[in-house]
Amino acid sequence: MATLLARNASVLVTMDGGRRELKNAGLYAVDGVLKQVGPNEELPATADTVIDLTGQICLPGFVNTHHHLNQTLTRNFPGAQDNNLFPWLKALYRVWARTTPEASRASTLVGLAELALSGCTTVFDHSYVFKNGNNVDCQIEAARDIGVRFHASRGSMSLGQSKGGLPPDDCVEEEPFILKDSQRVIEKYHDAGIGSMTQIVLAPCSPFSVTTSLLTETAKLARHYKVKLHTHLCETLDEERYTLERFQLRPVDWMESLGWLGEDVWFAHAIHVDDDEIKKFAATGCGAAHCPCSNMRLGSGIAPIKKYMAAGVKVGLGVDGSASNDSSNILMEARQAMLLARLRLGLLPPEGPRKYMHLSQSHPVRAKEWMTAREALELATLGGASVLGRSDIGSLEPGKCADFFTLDLNTIGYAGALHDPVAAVLFCAPQPARTTVINGRVVVKDGEIVTMDMAPVVATHNRLAAKLAEG
Numbered sequence: 001m002a003t004l005l006a007r008n009a010s011v012l013v014t015m016d017g018g019r020r021e022l023k024n025a026g027l028y029a030v031d032g033v034l035k036q037v038g039p040n041e042e043l044p045a046t047a048d049t050v051i052d053l054t055g056q057i058c059l060p061g062f063v064n065t066h067h068h069l070n071q072t073l074t075r076n077f078p079g080a081q082d083n084n085l086f087p088w089l090k091a092l093y094r095v096w097a098r099t100t101p102e103a104s105r106a107s108t109l110v111g112l113a114e115l116a117l118s119g120c121t122t123v124f125d126h127s128y129v130f131k132n133g134n135n136v137d138c139q140i141e142a143a144r145d146i147g148v149r150f151h152a153s154r155g156s157m158s159l160g161q162s163k164g165g166l167p168p169d170d171c172v173e174e175e176p177f178i179l180k181d182s183q184r185v186i187e188k189y190h191d192a193g194i195g196s197m198t199q200i201v202l203a204p205c206s207p208f209s210v211t212t213s214l215l216t217e218t219a220k221l222a223r224h225y226k227v228k229l230h231t232h233l234c235e236t237l238d239e240e241r242y243t244l245e246r247f248q249l250r251p252v253d254w255m256e257s258l259g260w261l262g263e264d265v266w267f268a269h270a271i272h273v274d275d276d277e278i279k280k281f282a283a284t285g286c287g288a289a290h291c292p293c294s295n296m297r298l299g300s301g302i303a304p305i306k307k308y309m310a311a312g313v314k315v316g317l318g319v320d321g322s323a324s325n326d327s328s329n330i331l332m333e334a335r336q337a338m339l340l341a342r343l344r345l346g347l348l349p350p351e352g353p354r355k356y357m358h359l360s361q362s363h364p365v366r367a368k369e370w371m372t373a374r375e376a377l378e379l380a381t382l383g384g385a386s387v388l389g390r391s392d393i394g395s396l397e398p399g400k401c402a403d404f405f406t407l408d409l410n411t412i413g414y415a416g417a418l419h420d421p422v423a424a425v426l427f428c429a430p431q432p433a434r435t436t437v438i439n440g441r442v443v444v445k446d447g448e449i450v451t452m453d454m455a456p457v458v459a460t461h462n463r464l465a466a467k468l469a470e471g
Helices: 069-074 085-097 101-116 136-146 175-189 212-225 237-247 251-257 275-284 292-297 305-311 330-347 373-387 421-427 454-470
Strands: 003-013 021-030 033-039 049-052 056-060 062-064 120-125 149-156 198-204 228-233 265-269 287-290 314-317 404-408 435-438 441-445
Touching (some): 003 435, 021 056, 056 421, 062 314, 062 373, 069 085, 069 454, 085 237, 101 136, 136 175, 136 198, 175 198, 175 212, 198 212, 212 228, 228 251, 237 251, 251 275, 275 305, 287 373, 292 330, 305 330, 330 373, 330 421, 373 421
Parallel strands (some): 003 056, 149 198, 198 228, 228 265, 287 314
Antiparallel strands (some): 021 033, 056 404
8 A cells, every 4th residue: 555645735726526725735645546635734644655845836637638749759840840730741741650669659758758747647649640660559658657647549540642631642551450450459458447547549530631431430449449539620721621522511510420429529629610519519528629839830720618618518638749839738738728718809709809809998808708727727637537538537636546746836937926826827937847746656756757767768769850850
């Protein structure tokens, strides 16, 4: 039996049913499960591992609902810095297809480390380029080694350019092999139990890179094994034009015709949707992964997150690939989600900025239309847990996993903002995690990864990234 005690937090944000924000508080965990959360005086006196949180704010671990960890290898890639989605993908498909298992492991470790340093404890990764020997297995092994809770996808691309898709033919796989390997990965790795550290998701890449038959058969396979389904959807207007021209349906209607709406499905981006499609998501239980930095970097658009929330659609945050974000910082993503939702107020409805941006005057934007700091924190925690179908993470309360992180409030970045330290986490520039604990295990201590030596990993990663870029 391994016990952990974290105490003396200046503020502890529970995100429980009462959304409590406790002062001078802490938590106690046994074998990775929280047993007590409350004032210091109510906690045990000692434990196997004791963490002093004096001067820190403690929050539930953040949940990342969409990422492409291998893309850390192509951050800031010269040929893809100033493109929107389709030309950006065309510039990178063949580079990604050269990723080796060694490079995949290194990139997974780098991305997961950066995420843990920003407070992320659960990560979904959408891998879909499996050429050159690359596979999900090396990523799962890497996640276990560093100690991050991991939802891995056996993604896929099957529709090459010769058949009307966007990827080059030499970057896609044959459908029978995709389905067979998907079954293998589920049977070998998927753990549906409470506190699970590894789960599998089936994730065909996008409407313009997979066939109708692969989408249909993947959904059947996922539902047979009771695993979740994921894909990109409604990311750009180019995608909308693609499905209208090819199938005479908007993307959401097309996915519905293939059985791809339901509580076991969530979509990345989901930007270009109308009010009826939002209602359809809510009615069927579909979730959305909001990726604000990537959406801005590629000029894709602004997702209607407040509309989703008002309609009851499950929404979590996605850092997205580190070649369309060039970072793996989920705290920055939460801040951008808050700011981008506020920007949308100035752009919609069509009467536009003159009506909505004169904030020095009386204006029609109601308080509930603002994205608050606490709402953004909820997206990053409970929202992400809901999207992934996890009831055991997302808040700090007895019975849930001991996943949390802390931020040092006595830093230059928070100076002058401590009249509301919870809001300061979002309004001020993102600060690095002081401590990150996952499943009761300390992964970040004093701002450093402690589960492995990252210096040789970074050196290997940079060497392999340079090799990829050379061709």
